[in-house]
Amino acid sequence: MPLHGQASQRIGRGRGMTTIRDVARHAGVSPATVSRVLNGSAKVGDSVTERVNQAIQELRYRPNGVARSLRQQSTRVWGLLISDIQNPYFTSIVRGVEDEAQLSRSSLILCNSDENVHKERMYLEVMLNERVAGVIVSPASCVESDPTPLVEHGIPVVVVDRQFGHGKFDSVVIGNRAAADAAVRHLVSQGARRIGCIVGSEHISTSIERLAGYRDAMAELPAYDERGLVEFSDSKQLGGYEAALRILSRPQPPEALFVGNNLMAVGALEAIANLGLRIPKDIAVVAFDEMAWSSLLAPPLTTVRQPTYEVGQIAARQLAARIGGYSGPPREFVLDASLIVRRSSLLTVSKPTAESTIGEV
C-alpha cells in the first residue's frame, strides 16, 4: 500500500494508538506486568518478559509519555527559554545546557522569545502548563519578565546571561561591568579619547552593566562628556546599524566605538562600511561576543569573549541540583570574560603579527 494519505497510515484499531492494555492482552498478562517490563521497576519472569517484549515489537507499541507524566506527576523534560535563537551567543549556551541535560537523562525543549516579552510570557505559560521539571531562561526584560509563577508552583528556575529578580533565582552571568571597562580601557590605551558606545535595551541588565563599565573607564579621562556618544538599541543587527549611523553622523563623530553585543556589532560594521570609513584608522572598534568568524572580518575584530558553553553548563548543573531536591538559598555564578585583541582596535601599532589575548579581564 502506497503511503498516500500520511494521516491515515495508522497502526492498531482505527482510532487511537496501541495502549498498554493491548500489549497486555496480546501477551496474555496484566497491564501492570507490561509496565514492569517497560520500566524494569520490579522482577518479572524471564519467559513472561520475553512474551511481553515480543508483543511490544509486534504491535509497535510506544508508551504514552503524556499518561506517564500525569500518573507520575513529573517529567524528565527541561525547558530552555532563550531570547534570540538567531544569536550565536545563545545557541552556544544551548549546547552547554543540552550536554548536561543528556547526562541527566532528560530531554530539552527549547523556546525562543525573540526578545519579545509577550512571546516570553506565552512560552513560560506553556512550560508551566506542561509541568516541565525545570526551566532555564534568559529574560527578555529585567523589568517585565516574570518567572515567579513557575517557582510558586514548585518548578525550579535558573536565570542565565541577564541579572534578574534581585537574587530571587539561581543565576549564571558574566562580570559585564569589569569586562566592558577593560574593553574601553583598551581603546583608551590605543589613544582614543572620543569613544562611542552602543548597548542593547536599557531594560536588560547586560546593557546596563556594560554601559556602567564604559562609564567607569571614560570617567578617568579629562573633560569627559558622553553627550552624543551613547546609544541604546535592540540587541539586533538592524538596531546596531541604526545606532552606529546616528553616532557616526554627529557633528563630532568618535574615534572609536564600543559595541555591546555581536549582532549589533555586525550592524555597526555595516554602517561603518556604508559610510566609507576605514577601521581602525577612521574608527576603531571593540565589540562584545567572540564569534567563529571574528578573525575573518575586515579587519579582524577585537572582541570580548564570554565563556558561553560554560554558562549553559553551569546553569544546567544548578538546575539539575534543584530538580534533585537541593534547596539552599539562590546562588549567583559570575564568570569572567576575556578580551581578544585584533586589528580593528589597534591605532598605534600598524599590524600585529598574531592575534593576542590580554588575559582575563
Place this chain on the structure above:
Amino acid sequence: MPLHGQASQRIGRGRGMTTIRDVARHAGVSPATVSRVLNGSAKVGDSVTERVNQAIQELRYRPNGVARSLRQQSTRVWGLLISDIQNPYFTSIVRGVEDEAQLSRSSLILCNSDENVHKERMYLEVMLNERVAGVIVSPASCVESDPTPLVEHGIPVVVVDRQFGHGKFDSVVIGNRAAADAAVRHLVSQGARRIGCIVGSEHISTSIERLAGYRDAMAELPAYDERGLVEFSDSKQLGGYEAALRILSRPQPPEALFVGNNLMAVGALEAIANLGLRIPKDIAVVAFDEMAWSSLLAPPLTTVRQPTYEVGQIAARQLAARIGGYSGPPREFVLDASLIVRRSSLLTVSKPTAESTIGEV
C-alpha cells in the same frame, strides 16, 4: 518568608498543585463548570463565570496541560528537530516555522540533533512518546534517519532541507544541483579551471546534490580531472578547515574553491588565511549559505543564498495542513537559490562598485 529553598516555595496544599477540583470547591461549583469557563466550551451564567474566575485568581490555578492532552488525545505542540543549532542556516528556518506555529496557536519545541544520528533517534522517540501534533525534521543522515515510526502512529512529518525517504514524506528543499552548478559555472566564467570542492557528509542529500552540480559544471571543461579536488567533510567549521587544508596542500592546488555550506566556509577561510593565501588572487571562493556578515568578510564572500525563512514557513504550513486532516499524497516543494557575487570570486574585474546579484539560479 524569604525564598530560601526554591523547591519548597509551593502553593496550595503541601504536595501537588492546585487542581480544577480545588477551584470548583472554592467557587462552589462543579469541576465541569470550571472546565467550561476555562475553555469557553459551553455557556455558563455570568455570575458563576465571575466566581470561577475569581477562584482561579485567588488560588493561582494553572490548568494541567498534561492531563488535558491525555484526555483530549491531542496536543497543540509541534516538534522541530534540526541538525545543527549552531548553524545560522537552520536557526533561520526555525524562525519561519515559529511564526507559522504561532498563527496556528501552537507552541514549538525545538530539538537539536547536532548532526548525530543517535541524538536524532532519541529526540524522535521523545516526540513520539510525548504525542506531539506533528514534526518537522532536517534529517542528520539520509541513510540512517528514520521518522517512519511517527508516521505509522499518525503523527505527520515534514522533512526540510535534506531529501529523504523517496517521496514518502512531505518535504521542502532547495534546487541544490542547479544552484551548485551555477555557482561553479560562475567560477569558470571568471577564468578558473582547477576548482576544488568541499561538501558535507556523503550521507546527506544536500552534499550529494551539490557535488552533482559541481560535476555538471566541471564536466564541460576540457581535460577535467577531479582527482585531489573533491573532499567530503562534516558540515561544520573544523571539517571545512581540515578539508581545505588537504585540498590546498596538494601538489597542484586549485585556483578556486566551491564550499558546500556556511560553517565549512568559515573553516575554509581560516585555512586559507593560515596558509597565507590571498583571496581571490591566489584562490577564489564561492560558498553555499548567505550569512548576515558575508559582505563584511575579508574579502566579501560570494555566496549562494537560500530562502531559509521560506523553507521553514512552507514546511510549517504543510504540517498545519496535515494536522488539520489533509491527506493527499506527499508533496515536495523545491525552492530556488540565488547567487550573490562579491569580491571573493572575482578574478577578472578587480573591484566591483557594488555587490551584484545574478538573478535566480
Place this chain on the structure above:
DNA sequence: CTGAAAGCGCTAACAA
C-alpha cells in the same frame, strides 16, 4: 445552564 460520572493511558499500592 449546571452537575454527576466515566475514562484518557499509565503506574503504584496492595493482594494473592
Place this chain on the structure above:
DNA sequence: TTGTTAGCGCTTTCAG
C-alpha cells in the same frame, strides 16, 4: 512473581 484496583487532572457525554 503476577494481578487487581485505584486514581493522576482533565473534558465530555448524559441527565436534570
